[in-house]
Amino acid sequence: MSDTLDQARALREEDAFDVxxxxxxxxxxxxxxxxxxxxxxxxxxxxxxxYLLTYAGREVVLRRPPAxxxxxxxxxxxxxxxxxxxxxxxxxYVPSILAIGEDESVIGQHFYVMERLRGTIxxxxxxxxxxxxxxxxxxxxxxxxxxxxxxxQVDASRTELQAIGxxxxxxxxxxxxxxERWRQALTEGxxxxxxxxxxxxxxQPARDNGTCVIHNDYRFDNVVLDPGQPLHIIGVLDxxxxxxxDPLMDLGGSLAYWVQADDDAVFQSFRRQPSNAAGMLxxxxxxxxxxxxxxxxxxxxxxxxxxxLFRLMVIIQQIYRRFVLGQTTNPQxxxxxxxxxxxxxxxxxxxxxxxx
Numbered sequence: 001m002s003d004t005l006d007q008a009r010a011l012r013e014e015d016a017f018d019v020x021x022x023x024x025x026x027x028x029x030x031x032x033x034x035x036x037x038x039x040x041x042x043x044x045x046x047x048x049x050x051y052l053l054t055y056a057g058r059e060v061v062l063r064r065p066p067a068x069x070x071x072x073x074x075x076x077x078x079x080x081x082x083x084x085x086x087x088x089x090x091x092x093y094v095p096s097i098l099a100i101g102e103d104e105s106v107i108g109q110h111f112y113v114m115e116r117l118r119g120t121i122x123x124x125x126x127x128x129x130x131x132x133x134x135x136x137x138x139x140x141x142x143x144x145x146x147x148x149x150x151x152x153q154v155d156a157s158r159t160e161l162q163a164i165g166x167x168x169x170x171x172x173x174x175x176x177x178x179x180e181r182w183r184q185a186l187t188e189g190x191x192x193x194x195x196x197x198x199x200x201x202x203x204q205p206a207r208d209n210g211t212c213v214i215h216n217d218y219r220f221d222n223v224v225l226d227p228g229q230p231l232h233i234i235g236v237l238d239x240x241x242x243x244x245x246d247p248l249m250d251l252g253g254s255l256a257y258w259v260q261a262d263d264d265a266v267f268q269s270f271r272r273q274p275s276n277a278a279g280m281l282x283x284x285x286x287x288x289x290x291x292x293x294x295x296x297x298x299x300x301x302x303x304x305x306x307x308x309l310f311r312l313m314v315i316i317q318q319i320y321r322r323f324v325l326g327q328t329t330n331p332q333x334x335x336x337x338x339x340x341x342x343x344x345x346x347x348x349x350x351x352x353x354x355x356x
Contacts, residue, residue, distance in 0.1 A: 005227055006121040008040030008052035014067065014329055015041060015049050017107040022053075022062070025106045026113060029099040033058065043123070048077070048240055052116065059118075060098060064111040066328060078102060080240045081112035086160045087213060091151055093223075093236040117235040119224035126274040130230045137279030140231050144220065145286060147233050148254070149293045152212040152247045165244030167211040174249060175204050175307070178314050185317040187324050187337065193344045196310060196351065203303050203356045209296055214250035216241035219257045220273035251290055252304030256312040256343075258283050266342055302354040306347050313343035 019039055027033050035056040042050040042061075051062045063077060081100045088094040101111040126132065132140060156167070166173065179197045186192060215222075217238050224235035259271040260282045274280070281289060283305075291298035320336035322328050 005118060006042065006224070008042050011039055011041045011051070012330070017064070021106050025101065025103070026053075026060070026099055030060070030113070033060075048238075053113075059116040060113050061095070061116045062111055062113050064101075064107060065109050066322075076240070077110040077112050080242075081114075083164045083242050084114070084239050086164060087154070087239070087242070090154045090158065090161070091213070091236075093147065093233065094239065095235055095237065117224045117237075119227050119234055120230060121224055121237075122220040122274055124272055124274065126277045132230065132279075134279030136231065137277050138281070141279070141281050141286075142289065143231055143233055144223065145281075145289055146293065147223065147236060148215070148218050148250070149290065151215060151236070152250070152294065154213045156212050156244055161213060161244070164213070164242065167244040168208060170208050170211070170243075170245035171204050171249060174245070174311075175200050178307075178311050182310075182314045182317065185314060185321045187317070187321050190317065190337065191341055191344055193310075193313075193347070196306070196344060196347045199351050200303070200307055200310060203354075205303065208246040209248050210246065211244050212247050214243060214245045214247060215239065216243065216245070216250060216253055218250065218254040220275070247294065248296060248298070248301070248304045249307065251287070252301070252306075252308035253311060254308070255283050255286060255305060256308035258286065267346070270339060270342075300356060302350055302356050306350050306354075309343050309347050309350070313340050313347070316340045316343065 019037065023033075023037055033055045037053040037055050040052045040054075042052060049064050049066055051064075053060050053062055063080070065077060078100060081097050084094050085097045088096060095114040095117055097112060097114050099113040101107070101113070104110060120127070120130070126137065130136075154161070156162075179200070182193070182197070215236065217240070218236075222236060222238045223233050224237065226232040226234045257273060258275045259267050259273075260280070261276040261278075262282075263276075268276070287298045287301050290296075316336050317340040319328075319333055320340060323330070323333035323336065
């Protein structure tokens with residue numbers, strides 16, 4: 001199954017850094033690094049950037065923000081590293097942190113370095129080499145949801161985990177916070193979607209469903225499969241938005257990326273994981289399976305589904321604003337303004353049919 005291993009690619013020029021300075025820093029903080037590393041870049045990178053550094057006999061992974069990003073929210077590398085370190089003893093699928101780059105003089109930003117988990121990461125389409133029929137895909141999907149359930153079952157009252165989030169009152173803070181981020185990210189010609197913001201404010205639940213550790217970006221392209229046993233998830237990546245919060249908000253955020261086989265052509269064009277493959281659960285089935293595994297009521301899920309799409313809309317618009325301002329020249333971001341408008345339309349369709 002070596003041909004299904006996640007592969008890094010050539011470094012994009014705009015995302016390059018001073019390799020010699022990073023090498024010198026890492027050798028002061030990580031034992032056993034030898035030689036001069038080669039550097040490649042993993043695909044994706046719409047938010048934070050991920051690199052593979054290959055030394056003699058060892059591979060490590062470096063994470064850093066994109067150029068121009070400020071160290072807060074989803075771009076806070078120090079926070080992400082500390083969250084991972086605190087969670088690792090209680091959720092073994094977190095990669096081990098090897099070094100934390102608090103000295104901004106090294107690359108101009110904070111960064112961290114973690115172990116590389118060698119395995120398969122599912123991106124747009126399911127590799128035929130995995131040999132999964134529809135029944136196998138369904139088992140894979142169940143396992144994917146089960147890993148999220150396991151995360152939500154971690155004892156969030158532990159002292160070392162209490163520092164990663166505020167917990168109670170999460171839903172209200174999220175609705176207010178993401179509404180403000182949306183307004184700050186508007187560009188010329190953007191549909192302000194004030195009706196969507198008003199619906200979320202009005203329909204938000206009066207209280208959280210509980211407080212647990214939530215990932216906040218749980219997708220197939222953020223999990224690592226054992227290359228020899230593809231039904232076994234050996235790692236969960238990208239903890240930049242992890243916090244203490246409401247479990248159904250985490251599930252709703254995950255479903256914003258869940259493009260199923262019968263979705264319209266526009267949504268299909270945004271698909272970045274094989275959630276449309278034969279055997280995959282439909283969104284409603286994912287919701288019901290999660291409810292059956294946790295005992296949480298998922299009968300009236302419209303709010304969580306709309307909020308998940310809205311939050312994704314904000315993230316897309318924030319990236320588009322960076323592109324408009326010239327803070328990134330990555331051509332894949334040129335169409336993100338249209339993508340944000342489409343997400344607003346999806347929100348409105350769910351709102352129109354909702355009985356909340």
